Amino acid sequence: MNAVSMDLDLDALALKLGALPDAPLPMPVQPLEAQFVTEIVQSGGLLGYALRLLTAPRGAAGAGN
Amino acid sequence: MPLWSPALGVAVTRFVAVTASLSAGAGGFYLFLQFGAADGFDSMDVVRSVLIFLSTFWLAWGAFTALAGLLTRPPRQPRVDGPLVSRTAILVPVYNEDPVATFARIAAMERSLQSTGLAHHFDFAILSDTRNEDVARRERLWFLRLLQETGAEGRIFYRRRTQNKGRKAGNIEDFIKRSGGAYEFGIILDADSLMEGATMVEMVRRMMAAPNLGLLQTLPNIVNARSRFGRVVQFAATFYSPVFARGLGMMQGDTGPFWGHNAIVRMNAFAEACGLPELTGPAPFGGHVMSHDYVEAALLARAGWAVRVDDDLTGSFEEGPENIVDFAKRDRRWCQGNLQHTRLLFAPGLKAWSRFVFFQGILSYIAPVFWLAFLAASIAAPLFAPPIDYFPDEAWPFPVLPVSQTSKALGLFVGVVGLLFLPKVLLLIEAGLRRRTRDYGGWLQAAASVVAEIILSSFTAPVFLMYQTRSVLQVIRGADGGWPAQSRGDGSLTLAEAWGASYWIVTTGAVVLGASQWLSPGLVLWLLPVALPMVLSPFLISWSSRPGPNGLFHTPAERASAAVLDLHRQILAEWESSADPSAALASLVERHAPVMGETPA
Numbered sequence: 001m002n003a004v005s006m007d008l009d010l011d012a013l014a015l016k017l018g019a020l021p022d023a024p025l026p027m028p029v030q031p032l033e034a035q036f037v038t039e040i041v042q043s044g045g046l047l048g049y050a051l052r053l054l055t056a057p058r059g060a061a062g063a064g065n
Numbered sequence: 066m067p068l069w070s071p072a073l074g075v076a077v078t079r080f081v082a083v084t085a086s087l088s089a090g091a092g093g094f095y096l097f098l099q100f101g102a103a104d105g106f107d108s109m110d111v112v113r114s115v116l117i118f119l120s121t122f123w124l125a126w127g128a129f130t131a132l133a134g135l136l137t138r139p140p141r142q143p144r145v146d147g148p149l150v151s152r153t154a155i156l157v158p159v160y161n162e163d164p165v166a167t168f169a170r171i172a173a174m175e176r177s178l179q180s181t182g183l184a185h186h187f188d189f190a191i192l193s194d195t196r197n198e199d200v201a202r203r204e205r206l207w208f209l210r211l212l213q214e215t216g217a218e219g220r221i222f223y224r225r226r227t228q229n230k231g232r233k234a235g236n237i238e239d240f241i242k243r244s245g246g247a248y249e250f251g252i253i254l255d256a257d258s259l260m261e262g263a264t265m266v267e268m269v270r271r272m273m274a275a276p277n278l279g280l281l282q283t284l285p286n287i288v289n290a291r292s293r294f295g296r297v298v299q300f301a302a303t304f305y306s307p308v309f310a311r312g313l314g315m316m317q318g319d320t321g322p323f324w325g326h327n328a329i330v331r332m333n334a335f336a337e338a339c340g341l342p343e344l345t346g347p348a349p350f351g352g353h354v355m356s357h358d359y360v361e362a363a364l365l366a367r368a369g370w371a372v373r374v375d376d377d378l379t380g381s382f383e384e385g386p387e388n389i390v391d392f393a394k395r396d397r398r399w400c401q402g403n404l405q406h407t408r409l410l411f412a413p414g415l416k417a418w419s420r421f422v423f424f425q426g427i428l429s430y431i432a433p434v435f436w437l438a439f440l441a442a443s444i445a446a447p448l449f450a451p452p453i454d455y456f457p458d459e460a461w462p463f464p465v466l467p468v469s470q471t472s473k474a475l476g477l478f479v480g481v482v483g484l485l486f487l488p489k490v491l492l493l494i495e496a497g498l499r500r501r502t503r504d505y506g507g508w509l510q511a512a513a514s515v516v517a518e519i520i521l522s523s524f525t526a527p528v529f530l531m532y533q534t535r536s537v538l539q540v541i542r543g544a545d546g547g548w549p550a551q552s553r554g555d556g557s558l559t560l561a562e563a564w565g566a567s568y569w570i571v572t573t574g575a576v577v578l579g580a581s582q583w584l585s586p587g588l589v590l591w592l593l594p595v596a597l598p599m600v601l602s603p604f605l606i607s608w609s610s611r612p613g614p615n616g617l618f619h620t621p622a623e624r625a626s627a628a629v630l631d632l633h634r635q636i637l638a639e640w641e642s643s644a645d646p647s648a649a650l651a652s653l654v655e656r657h658a659p660v661m662g663e664t665p666a
Contacts, residue, residue, distance in 0.1 A: 010647060013657055014205035017212060018223030020190060025245030025332065027238055027340040030364055032354075034411035041346040041408070 075318035090122030116439040124484040131488035134312030143274040151249035164207040173632035177262035193225035210646040234357035255326035261380030279334035279370025283381035294609035300618035319371040325358035338368035348545035356402025363419035387556025388610035393532040400536035504621035563606035574599025
């Protein structure tokens, strides 16, 4: 057995012996950021957010209700 | 109804520490305002007084945390005796680490667990995020050597992710999603962590005794330091940290800390509460949560789980940076992670203390900027000062000289120095009274080590002030520090290497002295303790990165080495002496002959 195939064989053996137990556990993503902070980031910063608030049409927040 | 409860104790400690720190900050503000206004009140006096308030508050907070630790003893925690009825996964995330040293640690921990007779309740999972193909190939080879060494096939696993989504937190999450259901508990380690088998068993027993406990953090001792700087950090972490951690524990109660490693988690609690989202926007403030540990602790607390640090748990070890530059690199990563928490301060449902912990982390990196801003404002103050009016009253023909406020400035100086050094002195006295100094070579040697540590940390503080300020400015202007692999092993730096990492600090120190001589010559002498170490930083960095005489900074682990440390040294020496690990794999390969010839996936 040459050196290359020996390496491949050892790799295969390591992967076989290293295989993790198959026992899934769900890990749901948690809400982590306040809505207004996300909006600040999406507005490009505090200044952009303030401008967006100032220029938004009055009553727009309740428009969908 | 009892008059005193642990929750009341936590509330009282928090109230006293916050009130006392705010009072100290307010005292500093008042004294400096009077001092600054002596030659005429101007806007720069207000700026400097506000900066003094913030900086003094932060110093006082550290001092009162230590005091809280000094005034309390660790409570006796409940544990379950008898047979273990749980399975625990010991998770070892690796990222381009040296597999020989890392896997030798696992072999040592496995042997240590075997000596408890309970090893069959524990599995190891090596979770590789390594991107370097050569290192990955060596990992696979040394994994087989590890199995051969320990005979723990079926209890030690190895997997390598094809993508590093979420970095270390994502690595752990990937394991939980794939295999977490097989375990009640998970012990999370770093590649350089070492834990005694008995400590891991004790952690499981304490988790079993407290069904509401989601995470239990140990206080890892730094070991194996060789350089002057490394040994000073190792001594400080061992001598001071238990008391600071106890103080922190007193204030945090069930909303305790997670430092990312050398801790045990309840697997279903962690899975249920700690799935981290990717933050919107680009790094450094968006993307993956970098300092995930603080966030995971906060999320566990939000979900109703207790998070606790038990500083009485011994047998928990890690290694630290060997030089100032490596320390600063690690700090750059932590700085970015902590500043990223500004986005999480208002996360829905978090406990107030978790928000305060985020705030503390942010302040710990911004405080040096306040100090630097204070120095700059003090140098520039004469430019803003109004001319002194010697004849404020037209009806009074004689000059009125400004009242000297030197005593107030000296009072402030003494107060700040006291907040810096008094906790360490009190800690030394406490260690002497409780005979803890015996483990450090006796009271005299411990005292000499404390004094030397204070002197050396006074020299290194201005250098770290500069590194931290640069880190904060880099993060604010949007530079992502990435995920560099940690430097481990010998960290000696030549003078040329040290110069390359600190020439800008030398320049800044020279500019500070020059500007002060030009604008405020009276300040030059006061600025020397800050500016001189900056000018000499290449010498300091290089000198402190080299091994020095071992007369000082002894730690208990050095004087009576823990069994798992000895095991690690022994296994590592044996492994390093064999150039080709595959030569030792004959019997393992023979047992698994049918696999040979298959191509790896």
